[in-house]
Amino acid sequence: MSWIDISRPLASGAPTWPGDTPFQYEVSWPKSDSGSVNVGKLTMSVHTGTHADAPFHFADDGRKMIDLPIDVYIGKAKVLHVLGKESIGAADLSNFDLTDVTRLLLCTGSWKDPQTFPTSICYLRPDLGPFLSQQGIRLIGIDTPSIDPLDSKELPAHHSLHAFDIHILEGLLLDHVRPGDYELVALPLPLVEADGSPVRAVLRSW
Numbered sequence: 338m339s340w341i342d343i344s345r346p347l348a349s350g351a352p353t354w355p356g357d358t359p360f361q362y363e364v365s366w367p368k369s370d371s372g373s374v375n376v377g378k379l380t381m382s383v384h385t386g387t388h389a390d391a392p393f394h395f396a397d398d399g400r401k402m403i404d405l406p407i408d409v410y411i412g413k414a415k416v417l418h419v420l421g422k423e424s425i426g427a428a429d430l431s432n433f434d435l436t437d438v439t440r441l442l443l444c445t446g447s448w449k450d451p452q453t454f455p456t457s458i459c460y461l462r463p464d465l466g467p468f469l470s471q472q473g474i475r476l477i478g479i480d481t482p483s484i485d486p487l488d489s490k491e492l493p494a495h496h497s498l499h500a501f502d503i504h505i506l507e508g509l510l511l512d513h514v515r516p517g518d519y520e521l522v523a524l525p526l527p528l529v530e531a532d533g534s535p536v537r538a539v540l541r542s543w
């Protein structure tokens with residue numbers, strides 16, 4: 338199989354933002370009761386695991402998940418490894434050739450233990466909005482639960498990218514992916530009211 342899964346598994350105990358809704362799947366209507374089928378029920382935060390943010394997450398008048406274009410989440414993407422940094426800004430990416438890159442996935446390696454929510458992560462600096470937009474980038478993906486510091490209330494990176502209409506994927510798994518060019522598929526669900534959505538994110542060599 339040529340597709341590489343870069344999605345975090347969703348199961349009981351999946352790491353969530355402190356205080357946020359725990360992930361739960363249950364068979365709410367078992368075959369023994371319905372007579373024909375098991376029927377499951379999901380309870381989760383849309384910011385658990387590998388997910389897309391909608392602007393409504395950080396702006397009350399922002400677009401919801403269903404309002405976002407789907408073409409952004411499918412197509413050629415470049416994976417970069419930018420390891421060992423406290424944060425990543427324009428200066429950290431200036432040595433990479435981003436010609437013709439519209440989707441950029443950053444492996445920071447800073448979410449060390451996939452079983453637990455991290456206490457500190459590599460975050461993005463807000464000068465990336467104008468810089469990435471200048472390069473023609475429409476989607477940024479990262480292997481951490483947020484592109485901003487975990488204790489940030491202002492969410493400067495979210496707002497900066499949003500100002501340049503750059504879409505956000507978070508919680509990717511990229512440790513097992515070599516840097517290079519890939520085809521990405523990471524479609525959000527058509528959630529009409531939601532501020533985000535889980536995605537199944539996969540890559541194959543370009």
Ligand SMILES: N[C@@H](CC(=O)c1ccccc1NC=O)C(=O)O
Pocket residue numbers: 354356357382384390394482483484489490507
């Ligand atoms: N900005 C993060 C999520 C986030 O900040 C968050 C998610 C769930 C519950 C609380 C959150 N932030 C609290 O300050 C994200 O984009 O996924």
Ligand SMILES: [Zn+2]
Pocket residue numbers: 383384388389390482483507533
């Ligand atoms: Zn999110």
Ligand SMILES: [Zn+2]
Pocket residue numbers: 390482483484495505507
């Ligand atoms: Zn986010």
